[in-house]
Amino acid sequence: MTHNQKKVTVNKVILFGDSITELSSNQEYGFNLAPALQHEYFRKLQVITHGYGGYNTEHARYILDPILDAETAGGSTIRLITIFFGTNDSAENNQQYVPLERYAENLQFLTTQALRRNIAVILIGPALIDEDRVTDRSTRSNRAYSEAAREVAKKFNVPFLDLGKAFAALATNERDREYLGDLLSDGVHFTGKAYKIMYEMLLRIIREEYPALRTENLPTILPHILDIDHTDLPASLWRG
Template sequence: MLIVPTARYPENYEYALDFPKFLLIGDSITERCANPFPISDFLADGYDKNGNYTVEHSSLEFCFMGQLQHDYARRMDIINRGFSGYNSHYWRHMIEKVLRIEHDLSYSKCKVATLFLGTNDAALAKPDGVPYDEFLDNMEFIIKQILDRDIRLVVIGPGHHYPDIWESLNPGDVKKGILRRNEENLKYSNGLKQLAEKFQVPFVDLYAAHEEYAKNSVLKSSKNLILDGIHFTGEGYLLLYQLLKNALAEKYPEMTVPNLKMRLPSWNDFDSAKVEEIEI
């Protein structure tokens, strides 16, 4: 897939030094989205005991968070609040505190947030899994907390899962009954879609996007998007990035790069007197 570079728009600036926040809320898929070497996470999880990969020789891949930070440089800061293994139950207890720290008590406010949960919730047993009705209740609570602060929200649903890969790498989970199935991912994704419609916020339907990718691939599979059965490869993150950009352009065009002012002008137009006048 071709990445079209984001123009810098240097003429669109203001004399300000506060940076609004773009908050990424989620689980391990969000936590790892800043890593351009996904194989290093794969190895850190204790996989590939045959030594087929090394961190030194792993390939450089598309970096979701890095690309967002590049896009929004001098406009917004990208804040990663992904927590590996967490689900909507954990986040229900965390969301108010996270928003209090990052928004309520902060000089720089959150303007946009992504909410990407459901992959762990859809597991068939605890501690990963959360029953469907409880999941939706948790997510509604979380969504309300975000929207009550006038933060523009994009909800992201879980995508494809490959149990043949995941279960071979995680026999301990299999013994505990912590299994995952695509039917459950789809169910939880559809529930999130209905919630997004209820609150009139955009929904990134990753499951449908993975289905479309598989349909159009030579192998009729989305495995190129998924590293270990759950977590994403660079190509998987690139697809998510493109879907997110589309959602922002359609629902929140004021939050797209061309419509946001840079902090301070180009170096050759720098006016020290105007910088002195910035109020904090």
């Protein structure tokens, strides 16, 4: 095979979820999850955002396998997927609501799909709601769905990221809801501060639960500039 036939195949991290995942690429917030992960894994892994505004786990059942097929079609391996649904499933409206038991069943289905492909999984539970700004959702409901996600994670022995607990820890007392203004841009969606909390928790889980995915343990795609022999670029670039 000549150097013209070589392929640069980069393995992937998939962020899969609803609009909170979709907006995790928006850098207008000053800090955001997806760009931070992309920086963490530059020349190591590609971080791909698959967030779909308004979707719940019922929608997710039908789209995850095709997404995984598409992302591996070029020969890449998906090393990790985060699955983050629940805020829409718990909504008190006819378009998005998914009963709690069905939500848990759907998460089990999604987790099974990923694990069958040998993809590491992190389940993320829905966070809190600022009920002063939102009428069809509640923190109480989100907490129930988060606990259901925790139980699914326990059943499959995969890590669980508890955003609700992390956000609540910032309250000064049980009745304090003012802090939610710093975390939620509209009562539901995250601010840059909330995404930073999520990023730090996610990175900690990866480093503790999936040490093979620590950036220092991953090979760099193509050699460092100082390691390239400029008298024989093709052989030097593609060695090994």
